[in-house]
Amino acid sequence: MPPTLFSLPIHSSLVLLPHRTPLSSSAAPPFLPREAITLLTHLLRLLTFHSVISNPDIISTVEFNCSGDLLATGDKGGRVVIFQREQENKSRPHSRGEYNVYSTFQSHEPEFDYLKSLEIEEKINKIRWLPQQNAAHFLLSTNDKTIKLWKISERDKRAEGYNLKDEDGRLRDPFRITALRVPILKPMDLMVEASPRRIFANAHTYHINSISVNSDHETYLSADDLRINLWHLEITDRSFNIVDIKPANMEELTEVITAAEFHPHQCNVFVYSSSKGTIRLCDMRSSALCDRHSKFFEEPEDPSSRSFFSEIISSISDVKFSHSGRYMMSRDYLSVKVWDLNMESRPLETHQVHEYLRSKLCSLYENDCIFDKFECCWNGSDSAIMTGSYNNFFRMFDRDTRRDVTLEASRESSKPRASLKPRKVCTGGKRKKDEISVDSLDFNKKILHTAWHPADSVIAVAATNNLYIFQDKIN
Numbered sequence: 001m002p003p004t005l006f007s008l009p010i011h012s013s014l015v016l017l018p019h020r021t022p023l024s025s026s027a028a029p030p031f032l033p034r035e036a037i038t039l040l041t042h043l044l045r046l047l048t049f050h051s052v053i054s055n056p057d058i059i060s061t062v063e064f065n066c067s068g069d070l071l072a073t074g075d076k077g078g079r080v081v082i083f084q085r086e087q088e089n090k091s092r093p094h095s096r097g098e099y100n101v102y103s104t105f106q107s108h109e110p111e112f113d114y115l116k117s118l119e120i121e122e123k124i125n126k127i128r129w130l131p132q133q134n135a136a137h138f139l140l141s142t143n144d145k146t147i148k149l150w151k152i153s154e155r156d157k158r159a160e161g162y163n164l165k166d167e168d169g170r171l172r173d174p175f176r177i178t179a180l181r182v183p184i185l186k187p188m189d190l191m192v193e194a195s196p197r198r199i200f201a202n203a204h205t206y207h208i209n210s211i212s213v214n215s216d217h218e219t220y221l222s223a224d225d226l227r228i229n230l231w232h233l234e235i236t237d238r239s240f241n242i243v244d245i246k247p248a249n250m251e252e253l254t255e256v257i258t259a260a261e262f263h264p265h266q267c268n269v270f271v272y273s274s275s276k277g278t279i280r281l282c283d284m285r286s287s288a289l290c291d292r293h294s295k296f297f298e299e300p301e302d303p304s305s306r307s308f309f310s311e312i313i314s315s316i317s318d319v320k321f322s323h324s325g326r327y328m329m330s331r332d333y334l335s336v337k338v339w340d341l342n343m344e345s346r347p348l349e350t351h352q353v354h355e356y357l358r359s360k361l362c363s364l365y366e367n368d369c370i371f372d373k374f375e376c377c378w379n380g381s382d383s384a385i386m387t388g389s390y391n392n393f394f395r396m397f398d399r400d401t402r403r404d405v406t407l408e409a410s411r412e413s414s415k416p417r418a419s420l421k422p423r424k425v426c427t428g429g430k431r432k433k434d435e436i437s438v439d440s441l442d443f444n445k446k447i448l449h450t451a452w453h454p455a456d457s458v459i460a461v462a463a464t465n466n467l468y469i470f471q472d473k474i475n
Contacts, residue, residue: 074124
């Protein structure tokens with residue numbers, strides 16, 4: 001049976017990386033039709049784009065590679081930091097699982113679109129690893145407009161004995177060369193190089209929110225608010241538009257694309273989610289433009305529970321296929337849902353992440369937290385799922401036992417080799433000793449980005465500008 005992080009205790013290591021109108025909780029919100037709320041949500045997200053925290057060290061994405069030996073993070077400053085897992089060492093039996101900095105490079109720089117008078121920030125929105133084919137590693141990184149393919153390679157030898165230049169690189173006088181030398185390779189300190197191999201630009205009018213590598217290892221997709229494009233990894237000057245939901249009249253806009261991903265095994269199948277809480281599965285064999293979906297996943301809404309915030313909190317912020325390809329998972333504001341690809345009418349499982357916040361939606365709307373985009377991830381065996389919450393809490397759900405746990409990523413409770421204790425939130429009544437009141441939650445501390453090792457019980461959690469790595473405790 002594969003290991004699981006529910007077999008607590010677990011230990012951790014901390015890696016430090018370099019006004020809208022208030023809505024009173026007592027006043028009834030103004031009535032808006034369903035379509036207008038969706039459009040309002042989309043426009044507010046664009047309007048508040050520059051009002052978010054501008055600290056360049058804030059982590060904006062986390063991703064393990066296919067083997068789990070490398071872990072990449074991107075931040076708002078456009079940097080990519082790659083961590084490498086320590087190998088087994090007999091003299092240090094506890095070193096296995098520790099991640100140390102392997103390479104750091106600047107992936108994107110701030111730009112300015114003079115035609116649209118638009119500033120393009122350098123923030124890394126997504127990182128996706130390509131399957132390893134040789135000694136080098138390749139990854140895709142993207143900001144709002146430009147996708148780059150990076151090659152990560154090692155060099156531990158250097159050539160000496162050139163004929164036309166000295167050892168310091170200066171050119172020699174050809175008339176003074178009297179003998180022919182054969183260059184030789186000499187050992188040198190290990191150096192990790194990151195070099196851009198491809199730049200895919202000028203294909204998206206709106207902000208890129210997703211990239212996904214296809215199982216054919218030759219193509220990938222990129223998605224923005226209204227379109228999804230298909231790229232070939234060797235071709236940078238053109239892409240194929242496979243989904244376009246932009247209406248002829250933008251006033252008729254009712255939904256936007258929030259996430260997209262390829263199926264892990266079927267290269268012709270992909271899904272994309274929308275701000276209406278729906279998921280569409282498309283088959284590229286049916287037509288070149290996949291405006292007509294093959295399957296449509298939506299949970300019927302209970303009319304009795306509908307409120308002003310229903311449209312906003314039902315928007316899906318992330319969608320992920322399981323490793324087996326049989327299931328997919330979606331995350332909305334309050335819950336995470338597991339869907340069977342063979343059942344479109346309702347989710348197979350619904351796990352409440354922080355249902356206690358439903359009574360706080362007015363406050364969360366006022367401080368913009370209601371627009372936060374939480375990600376979710378599977379463990380290697382698809383038996384458990386994980387997603388983030390506020391107060392630096394993250395939630396884990398065991399699908400087999402139906403158990404769940406809330407853990408906290410903080411410097412105080414996450415000293416090296418320290419065991420994490422489950423946390424509980426008190427929603428009312430008398431608060432127990434180890435519980436925290438829902439009114440005491442810090443909404444500035446949030447875990448939006450998480451990643452799970454593809455084989456082992458190792459997870460990475462990004463809490464603002466800190467990266468926490470947790471694993472099963474080694475006895």
